Amino acid sequence: MKAIDWNPWHGCHKKSEGCLNCYVYRHDSRYEKDASLVVQNKDFRKPLQKMKNGSYKYPSKTLFYTCFTSDFLVEDADEWREEVWNMIRERSDCHFLFLTKRIERLSSHLPSDWGDGWDHVSIGCTCENQNRADERLPIFLSSPIKHRFIICEPLLAAIDLEKYLSKKSIALSLGVNREMKPESVILIGLFLFIAKQNGKK
Numbered sequence: 001m002k003a004i005d006w007n008p009w010h011g012c013h014k015k016s017e018g019c020l021n022c023y024v025y026r027h028d029s030r031y032e033k034d035a036s037l038v039v040q041n042k043d044f045r046k047p048l049q050k051m052k053n054g055s056y057k058y059p060s061k062t063l064f065y066t067c068f069t070s071d072f073l074v075e076d077a078d079e080w081r082e083e084v085w086n087m088i089r090e091r092s093d094c095h096f097l098f099l100t101k102r103i104e105r106l107s108s109h110l111p112s113d114w115g116d117g118w119d120h121v122s123i124g125c126t127c128e129n130q131n132r133a134d135e136r137l138p139i140f141l142s143s144p145i146k147h148r149f150i151i152c153e154p155l156l157a158a159i160d161l162e163k164y165l166s167k168k169s170i171a172l173s174l175g176v177n178r179e180m181k182p183e184s185v186i187l188i189g190l191f192l193f194i195a196k197q198n199g200k201k
């Protein structure tokens with residue numbers, strides 16, 4: 001499965017403790033850009049790009065890492081999201097994966113035919129500490145999502161995820177706080193594992 005980035009918009013607003021050293025802000029500050037301005041990117045319609053022969057530029061089974069320079073559910077992008085859902089629906093031959101610290105906004109920003117989730121969409125809920133896990137995970141686990149995972153990044157403190165883990169959830173961490181003892185991390189999954197599992201569908 002080929003994996004590529006798709007960032008329909010760029011920029012975000014800091015929402016919680018884990019946003020303190022946001023990589024989008026760090027990256028943009030190097031170029032004196034204001035990362036708090038959420039703007040549409042020129043490859044907004046990337047999944048629908050076509051070749052001269054009319055076939056899609058990105059073939060079936062492409063994994064789109066979606067909205068990795070923002071938050072898919074950021075408020076500023078509400079007016080653009082329906083079009084993004086339409087593109088995701090059209091490319092049901094591919095897989096789309098996004099992360100969010102705004103899982104509480106998901107249910108009111110889903111397409112009307114979402115049902116209990118689309119099989120080609122994976123959603124990750126990020127929790128950086130126990131408070132955020134306890135705040136977000138009950139919402140996340142009761143949301144209609146076919147493929148879900150918990151991501152503890154940046155990991156700011158030990159998090160006990162035991163009560164939230166089940167067969168329908170996988171936890172992973174992309175960033176481990178170097179001050180933490182290894183046993184503090186309850187479970188670290190593998191990003192590629194998820195992609196591989198989704199690719200088998």
Ligand code: SF4
Pocket residue numbers: 012013014015016018019022023024025069070071101
């Ligand atoms: S939600 Fe994500 S992208 Fe947005 S400010 Fe926080 S860390 Fe950055």
